Amino acid sequence: MTNHENNFDPKxxxxxxxxxxxxxxxxxQSITEKNKVVGWINDRLPIITTIENTLKRHPxxxxxxxxxxxxxxxxxxxxxxxxxxxxxxxxxxxxxxxxFDSVExxxxxxxxxxxxxxxxxxxxxxxxxxxxxxxxxxxxxxxYKAPREVLWWVxxxxxxxTMATAFMGYVLPWGQMSFWGATVITNLFSAIPVVGESIxxxxxxxxxxDNPTLNRFFVLHFLMPFLIVGIVLVHLMALHTTGxxxxxGVPMKSKKDSIPFHPxxxxxxxxxxxxxxxxxxxxxxxxxxxxxxxxxxxxxxxxVTPAHIVPEWYFLPFYAILRAVxxxxxxxxxxxxxxILLFFLPYLDKSKVRSGAYRPLFKKFFYVFVxxxxxxxxLGKSPAEGWYIWASRxxxxxxxxxxxxxxxxxxxxxxxLPVPESxxxxxxxxxx
Amino acid sequence: MKKxxxxxxxxxxxxxxxxxxxxxxxxxxxxxxxAIHPKKMKWEFDGFFGRFDKASIQRGxxxxxxxxxxxxxxxxxxxxxxxxxxxxxxEVKQIASEYLVQDGPNDDxxxxxxxxxxxxxxxxxxxNEQSARSANGGxxxxxxxxxxxxRHDGANYVYSLLNGYKDAPxxxxxxxxKNYNIYFEGRQISMPSPINDDGQVDYxxxxxxxxxxxxxxxxxxxxxxxxxxxEHRKKMGVRTMVFLGVLLLLLVLAKKAIWKNVK
Numbered sequence: 104m105t106n107h108e109n110n111f112d113p114k115x116x117x118x119x120x121x122x123x124x125x126x127x128x129x130x131x132q133s134i135t136e137k138n139k140v141v142g143w144i145n146d147r148l149p150i151i152t153t154i155e156n157t158l159k160r161h162p163x164x165x166x167x168x169x170x171x172x173x174x175x176x177x178x179x180x181x182x183x184x185x186x187x188x189x190x191x192x193x194x195x196x197x198x199x200x201x202x203f204d205s206v207e208x209x210x211x212x213x214x215x216x217x218x219x220x221x222x223x224x225x226x227x228x229x230x231x232x233x234x235x236x237x238x239x240x241x242x243x244x245x246x247y248k249a250p251r252e253v254l255w256w257v258x259x260x261x262x263x264x265t266m267a268t269a270f271m272g273y274v275l276p277w278g279q280m281s282f283w284g285a286t287v288i289t290n291l292f293s294a295i296p297v298v299g300e301s302i303x304x305x306x307x308x309x310x311x312x313d314n315p316t317l318n319r320f321f322v323l324h325f326l327m328p329f330l331i332v333g334i335v336l337v338h339l340m341a342l343h344t345t346g347x348x349x350x351x352g353v354p355m356k357s358k359k360d361s362i363p364f365h366p367x368x369x370x371x372x373x374x375x376x377x378x379x380x381x382x383x384x385x386x387x388x389x390x391x392x393x394x395x396x397x398x399x400x401x402x403x404x405x406x407v408t409p410a411h412i413v414p415e416w417y418f419l420p421f422y423a424i425l426r427a428v429x430x431x432x433x434x435x436x437x438x439x440x441x442x443i444l445l446f447f448l449p450y451l452d453k454s455k456v457r458s459g460a461y462r463p464l465f466k467k468f469f470y471v472f473v474x475x476x477x478x479x480x481x482l483g484k485s486p487a488e489g490w491y492i493w494a495s496r497x498x499x500x501x502x503x504x505x506x507x508x509x510x511x512x513x514x515x516x517x518x519x520l521p522v523p524e525s526x527x528x529x530x531x532x533x534x535x
Numbered sequence: 536m537k538k539x540x541x542x543x544x545x546x547x548x549x550x551x552x553x554x555x556x557x558x559x560x561x562x563x564x565x566x567x568x569x570a571i572h573p574k575k576m577k578w579e580f581d582g583f584f585g586r587f588d589k590a591s592i593q594r595g596x597x598x599x600x601x602x603x604x605x606x607x608x609x610x611x612x613x614x615x616x617x618x619x620x621x622x623x624x625x626e627v628k629q630i631a632s633e634y635l636v637q638d639g640p641n642d643d644x645x646x647x648x649x650x651x652x653x654x655x656x657x658x659x660x661x662x663n664e665q666s667a668r669s670a671n672g673g674x675x676x677x678x679x680x681x682x683x684x685x686r687h688d689g690a691n692y693v694y695s696l697l698n699g700y701k702d703a704p705x706x707x708x709x710x711x712x713k714n715y716n717i718y719f720e721g722r723q724i725s726m727p728s729p730i731n732d733d734g735q736v737d738y739x740x741x742x743x744x745x746x747x748x749x750x751x752x753x754x755x756x757x758x759x760x761x762x763x764x765x766e767h768r769k770k771m772g773v774r775t776m777v778f779l780g781v782l783l784l785l786l787v788l789a790k791k792a793i794w795k796n797v798k
Contacts, residue, residue: 217764370790377783388772400685
C-alpha cells in the first residue's frame, strides 16, 4: 500500500498518465532470479526485463470485458496471414499468364495447398472482422480520447495499410473480380485533377492493368504485412505508455484497480482465440468461398466486364459512399474522407465522459451509426440504381453527420449518468 | 400477437397460391429476361458431414466424356485424378491412353503425338479459343473445371440450367442460334440442351440412365472437379471443431479458476 492510493484522483489526461506510471512502478518490483547466462544477457540486452514488464508489471484495468479481446485476435490474424502467405508465395507465379493456374495448382497439387490458401483467403476476412470489432469497441468506449489520441491514430494507419494489402492480395489470383476490381479502384486516382491520368499510368506500369501491375502488387502485398508488424509494435508501445482504456472509461487510480497481464489476460485471450477459431473454422472448412465472389473463379478477361463489379465485403460500406456521390472526384474524396475523418475524432467528440455506457443519448446515435454502417455495406453490394442511390446518399450523410455534427454538439444537450467512482468499484458491481 | 399469427396462418396457403400464379406469369411473360433462382436440391456433398457419392461421380464422368466433352474442356484435371473417384490405376492408364497429346521436341527437333499418360491434363476438344468459337457459331463453351465454384449457388445452378430448357413463350424475341432457358441470365443461351432423352448414355454400372439421373451424376462429377478436396476438408473440419469445442470448454474452466480470486 502506498499513500497515494487513496488520495490521488487523476482528473486530466496528464494526471491519468502519471497515475498509470505510478501503479506500474508499484507493482511487484522483484525481478525473477535469473541464472548466470540469462542474467548476463539481460544486463546487456534487457529482453527478459521487457517481457517481465509486459506480462507481470504492466497494469491492466481489471474490468476489461471481452470487447478487449479483439486487439490480440487481430494480432494473431496478422501472424496467420504472414505465415500462410509465405507458403503460398513459394508456389504462386505473379504473371498474368500463369497466376490463375498457379493458384489452382496450389489448390489441387500442392500438399494441403487448399488448406493453406483457404486459411489465407478466409483469414483476410477474419482479420477484418477483428479489426472492425476492435474499432467499434473504441468508438463506443471512447478509447480514442485523451490521452490515447496517438494510439488511435496509429491504429487507423494500421487499418489503412491492411486495406491496401488486402486489396492487392485480392488481385493476385487474377480472376475476373481481381482484374476488374483492380481496374475500378486504380482508376479512382484518375479523378485527381491535372495529374490523375499520369498517376494511374504510373500505378499500372503501363496503359492498363496488366503484367507489371500484377507483379508490383505481388511485391507490395508481400512487403506491406511486415510494415504493418512494425506499426503494430508502435501501436503496442503507445498502448503500454497510456495503458488500456476500460468499459467504465475512468482512469486507474491505484493498484487495486489493476491486474497484471499474465495469467489473467493470457487465459482470457485464449478463450477469445478459441471462440474466434471456431468461427474461422466454420468458414474455412465448410464455406470457404462464401465470403468471396464466384466470378473470381473465372480467369481474368479484359474483354468481358462482369455484370456487377463488387469489392470484398469489408470494403462495401466505403464503396457505397463512393457511388453515392454523382461526381467522380467528389466520390473519391468522400470515400477517403470517411477514413481520414477518423483522425480528427479525438477532437470532434467533446464529451467529458469517455465510456458510451454512461451516455444515454450518445448510445442511441451510436447504435444507429453501427446499423447505418452495415446498411451501407449492403447498399455497396446492391446495384447502383433506383432507390439504392438515394439510400446510399442518406446513409453517407448520416455517417458524416455522426462525426461532424452529432459528436461535437451532443455533449451540450446530453445529461450523462454518474460514472463509477473507480475501476475497482465498477468491477465489484459487474462481478457479483 | 396471437391475432396476427392467426391472420398470417390463414393467409399462408393463399400466399403459396399467389406465388405460384406469379411464377406462372413469370414463365409465360415474353418480356421477362431475368433468370429465376436455381432449384434447391439435396446433395451428398452438402453439409458438415458431406461426402462424395463416388458411384455417381464415376457415372458423371461417363456423362462428361460422352456428352459434355464434345464441346467443353476440363483442363485443370489430370487423368490421375480419376483414381480419387474410384478408378483403378490400370483403368486410369487405359482411359488416358485413348487421348493423344503433343510432346517433344524429340532428338530430331520434331514435335510428335503420343498417347496421354495419367500425369497429363485432360485433353480438350479444341486446339484454341478461335477454333472452339468457329465450331460453335461464335460462342465459346467455357472450361468446366471450376464451373460449380464460378457460379452463384453452383451445383444447384448447373442442375437447374441443364433442366431449364423450355419452349420460349410466344412473342419472346430469340436471337439466331440461341436456346430458351429460364435459369440463364437473359434467358438466351448458346448451348443447346445437352441432356434430353433417357438412355442417352449407356451406364457401365447398369444404372438406368434417366434424364434426371444423368444430370444429377454430371453435377456430382463437376462438383468433384471444382472442389476435389471437399471430403477431406469437411472431415478435417468436423475433427477441428470437436477439438476446438473441447479446448474452449477447458479454457473457460481455466479462466474461471484463475479469475476466481480477483475481487
